[in-house]
Amino acid sequence: MTAPAIPTRTPAAQLPPGTGRAAWLFLAPALSLIFIFFFLPVLASLLLSLTDFDIYAIADPSATRFVGLRNYGRLLQTPEFWQALRNTLYFALAGGPLTIALSLGAALLLNAKLTRFKTVFRTIYFIPFVTTLVAVSIVWRYLYHTRYGLLNYGLGYLGVEPIDWLGDPRWAMPAIILLAVWKNFGYNMLIFIAGLQSIPSELYDAAEIDGAGPVRRFFNVTLPLLGPTMLFVGVVTMIGYFQLFAEPYVMTMGGPLRATTSVVLLMYEEGFRWWRMGYAAAIAFVLFLVILIATLIQFRLQRERA
């Protein structure tokens, strides 16, 4: 295999006159869409987070006052915010690895030579991901029901006392994690299957001849070669999980005792229940920073391993 020739860049001086302007014209439609629908709103909400924009300001925008970083200062002193951040981290750090482990396991099973009905299973596992979350949440509320739920019914056979899944502050978050893992693993599984199929089979042959058993082959061939896939799945899953909202909104409304209030749910409450828009925008930006840092950490970890 020869490396493809790297195309040398033509120096700008050699381009015919007017090329630059033509390039900008071609880019203009896409750039203006991105500018109007992405950069402008982000900029607006950044400005919003520096004001005390609230329900009165909707009626009379001139009532808005510039408050500098006061929203951020107040936010960092609010116990509710720290609890929401803890809840979100709990959800992301427990649910994320669980989702990835389950999807990798399912992908390995579905990629195995001996597995039959692969397409059927692939479809079944993928269905939760494309089902409406609200519908799913309502069904899962029945499953979690303390007296009539299937889960407690099953656990009862094992001698476990009924658990108040969504009403007990200790169990509410695990219940939501379970739902999220079940709902999301199918998507990651598909990506993992694609990643597994791109690993050349000769590498497994070579490892087998070198004397590596199935476990060694998994850790010395499969996992290292899945590195880029793992990074993608990890980052995308984490970003999604940090934005936890719909599950607690539908299932618990953030309760009991705010045990399932996530950062985004808190932002929603502040912004759309109490109409403290400036404050809510500040929450959004703090969450953005948290996600940015977590993503950078993942990239760094991946680079160290490779």
Added chain:
Amino acid sequence: MASVTLEGVRKIYHEGGEHVAVAGVDLEVADGEFVVLVGPSGCGKSTTLRMIAGLESISAGTVKIDGRVVNHVPPKLRDIAMVFQSYALYPHMTVRENLGFALKLRNMPRAEIDERVSAAAATLGLENYLDRRPRQLSGGQRQRVALGRAIVRQPKVFLFDEPLSNLDAQMRVSMRREIARLHQELAVTMIYVTHDQVEAMTLGDRIVVMEKGHVMQIDTPLNLYERPKNRFVAGFIGNPAMNFATGTVVGGDEPRFIAEGGGWQTALPRRLASRLGPASGGTVIMGVRPEDVSVVPDARNGATIEARLDLAESLGNEVFVYARADEQDIVARVSPQPMPPLGSPITLAIDMERAHFFDPTSGERITSGASHPE
């Protein structure tokens, strides 16, 4: 070092109907011998090799390494090493780690691993690349690492699965020399799969020609070339391929071979005609290698063929002449000489003492001219 013995080895796949990939191979590879399996793609040569390696289950028959039946022995316990077409290097490991991986898995002491890795690297000229990763190496260097990975194991048998197919022509020639040198130095049993007959002819002590899961012939390179057992081997070995013409043999005082359709004919030596006796009057296939066809200045009585020049490819040291006699395409391989314009008539002479004759139904060789000692 070890001998490898295959007895009636078959491979049948059952996915969507029965498919016979290898229809029964009997082969004795002596200790230290270099045997090449060659054939067109899909002939079962790679599957055979993979069965020897233990990467593919054996449907029937036995594989023995050093006299021990290994049918159900996992690859790592067969004491073999294998080099793959795609090199199959671990991309996340350095050259050093790639070379030492198998030894590490065998819990060999660190010092001994280092020693063996350095020795292999020295043999292959890889000392300066030990800390690089495979993607920082050229194709030739990668294949050298793959060879090194096999060497450090000090296995009884080396298996090669088209190891040079991914390299460019120049690198292929130099790696071919390298492999030949390794075989000389290590004097270890090697089994080598390729579809390239030049590799087969230059490397093999013996060559196994396969086609559609069957062994066509097992012989030394020279014997394959001089005395092909059947039409397939005759046509597969040699480049440009052997010319074949269907026709009838007429005996009598002036025996002749008359091409199908009667468009051309050529005289047969009497001795050859008598050996073709039983086939006389019947149909045979005549095979002549391009180097046994020459372009002659003028017709000789009965011994030459009138043809039309289609194309002359000059390679500098020789010329491939493509001509057409009636319905028959004939290739001649001649020394450089002035050629008439394309499309003009030329006269060809066939050295009948070097011709082969094959049975048109079975494809088996009936006899050959006097220049091929029986």
